[in-house]
Amino acid sequence: MEQSEVEETAKMLEQEYEQLLQDREDLRTKIIQSTQNSVNMPINVQRLIWNARQQFQVKIHSKTDLTPKYIIDRVKDLFETKLNVYPENRLRSSSLFTQANLDATKLMKIYLRHLLATxxxxxxxxxxxxKESFEWLLGEIGNRFESSLVHPGEMVGCIGAQSIGEPATQMTLNTFHSAGVGTKNVTLGVPRLKEIINVATTLKTPSLRIFLKDEFLESKTEVMNVGNEIEYTTLSQIIANSAIYYDPDPTTTIIEADRMLVENDAEEQRELGNEAKLEMLSPWLIRFEIDANKMRGKGLSLEKIENKLLDKLGDEDGSINIIRNLDAELREKMVFRIRIQGLEGEGDMATTPMRLREAESAILNELPLKGIKQITKYSWAQLITSQEDDIIVDKQTGKITGRSKHYIIETDGVELKGVMCHQKVNHKTIISNSVREILTVLGVEAARNSLLRELRFVLGAYNIYVNYRHLSTLCDIMTNKGTLTAITRHGINRIDSGALRKCSFEETVEILLESSMHGEVDPLSGVTENIIMGQLAPYGTGSFDIMIDAKALNANQQEMLRNQ
Structure with missing residues (x-):
């Protein structure tokens, strides 16, 4: 080789090496932003290389007549001529098509550059x-890539339905899965798939996954505080017991354990000159014993509970009397004694206990002490994630060396808008498994992404692979009207189409009867109705008509006559 050829080859090899490094960086940071071990590709190039060696009898010790320049030039030519998802005339007509083509084939080109490196x-x-086996290999790659493209008229709906439906038969009928937290279960299997496809209003296990802002992500204390703030808590969750007593003397009590507490309160009222108020108090008493450990675990205090009780019962006229322990008193059980005027009735002692029981039940179960009503429970855990930002990667080897110690909150119940408004919650990363709620709060594009994520999660739990394009086709059908359309007779079967197409799905007799009553006309424009009628359906080659260009035909005939 001449010196110029050597320098040119060295330069090409250097460029190839730089391109491979760039490909690796793009794969790690832009294309595959997760810890998944493999990506499905339409061509098994490693198998084709093995076939080429077998077919052309290339042995381990065989010599090669390939040169680096030849390989690099031929691979570049393959990319320009064969690896295109759009026809050449479209690529030349618009830069948008050119950019779309580059994006669509980027991963395939990275894959081929790696395996076809010099x-x-x-x-x-x-x-x-x-050289001979290499040329055969390039031809096979080009042909198989072209055959893997979706061609006009292809039945993508049927293929997508089969791709989702067949592996779904391997899913169990009733499965719950622990979502990173021992006490937190989520619905999986066929029940969850049915919820997603039917766009169910009521979910079996509605849940939120809450991420805090960056400055609070690694603080377990902050995670627990936020969880306590959003968890809905009523008095019934923190009391040890409750009872109703007839205790007519407000200055003392028949309950020995409360005697000192009542007498001290009575003495304080006398000092304030409220003796008349004591005499007007109801003889009936509702008494609660609050578990101090539960109360503190929920982040509550006796003062907060008393203020909530006064707000609930309404003490504008002084008809409510509440006696309680002090917050500073360290006891296992804290006592609340409540007397409410007007509940004993006028001379009818028989109905008084019933009214007191109703009041007690309302105080216990309907008095919100804190939190969001829909969030019935929360649990926290260290983050188990596949997100690139939360993984520590060695840039030289690409190996995962550790994970950031982030904490998340998992909830029972969903209330996306309320939780997003919390000051310490990162509203950009919160995840809800209720697609309907996401549609209401964030819009149809977010709902579509949620559908895709939930479908992938359910299928991935059983190691089922379904190509993204099949899932996205389903999600597009469900959201292309600007709202969520369920794949049921109440959803997709209510779209504006002919009677024959509708009756092939469900409610066959009802739809045909209603259509005949109203004299509907079916234009037979779809696939299903033409198959029913035994006609050529608009799919495959039946999707197109051959049109004659009369002007071009006349011009051609005149040209032929002149040539004669």
Missing amino acids: KHLIQNRETRLT
Whole structure:
């Protein structure tokens, strides 16, 4: 080789090496932003290389007539001529098509540049090829790539339905899965898939996954505080017991354990000159014993509970009397004694206990002490994630060396808008498994992404792979009207189409009867109705008509006559 050829080859090899480094960086940071081990590709190039070696009898010790320049030029030519998802005339007509083509084929080109690198095809004994076998390999790659493209008229709906439906038969009928927290279960399997497809209003296990802002992500204390603030808490969740007593003397009590508390309160009222108020108090008493450990675990205090009780019962006229322990008193059980005027009735002692029981039940179960009503329970855990930002990666080797110690909150119940408004919650990363709620709060595009994420999660729990394009086709059908359309007779079967198409789904007799009563006309424009009628359906080659250009035909005839 001449010196100029050597320098040119060295330059091409250097560029190839730089391109491979760039490809690796793009894969790690832009294309595959997760810890998944593999990505499904439409062509098994490694198998094709093995076939090429077998067919052309390339042995381990065989010599090669390939050169680096030849390999790089031919691979570049393959990319320009064969690896296009759009026809050449469209690529030349618009830069938008050119950019879309580059985006669509980027991962495939990275895959091919890796396996068709000069070092693999010349030095590696396991993948070494000759010129003849290399040319056959390039032809096979081009043909298989072209055959893997979706062509006009292809039945993508049927293919997508089969791709989702067949592996779904392997899913169990009733499964619950622990979502990173021992006490937190989520519905999986067929029940969850049915909820997603039917756009169910009531979910079996509605849940939120809440991420705090960056400055609070690694603080377990902050996570627990936020969880306590959003968890809905009523008095019934923190009391040890409750009872109703007839205790007519407000200055003392028949309950020995409360005697000192009542007498001290009576003495304080006398000092304030409220003796008349004591005499007017109801003889009936509702008494609560609050579990101090539960109360503190919920982040509550006796003062907060008393204020909530006064707000609930309404003490504008002084008809409510509440006696309680002080917050500073360290006891296992804290006492609340409540007397409410007007509940004992006028001379009818028989109905008084019933009214007191109703009042007691309302105080216990309907008095919100804190939190969001829909969030019935929360649990926290260290983050188990596949997000690139939360993984520590060695840039030289690409290996995961650790994970950030982030904490998340999992809830029972969903209330996306209320939780997003919390000051310490990162509203950009919160996740809800209720697609309907996401549609209401964030819009149809967010609902579509949620549908796709939930479908992938359910299928991935059983190691089922379904190509993104099949799932996205389903999600597009469900959201292309600007709202959520369920794949049921109440959803997709209510779209504006002919009677024959509708009756092929469900409610066959009812739809045909209603259509005949109203004299509906079916234009037979779809696939299903033409199959029913035994006609050529608009799919495959039936999707197109051959049109004659009369002007071009006349011009051609005149040209032929002149040539004669």
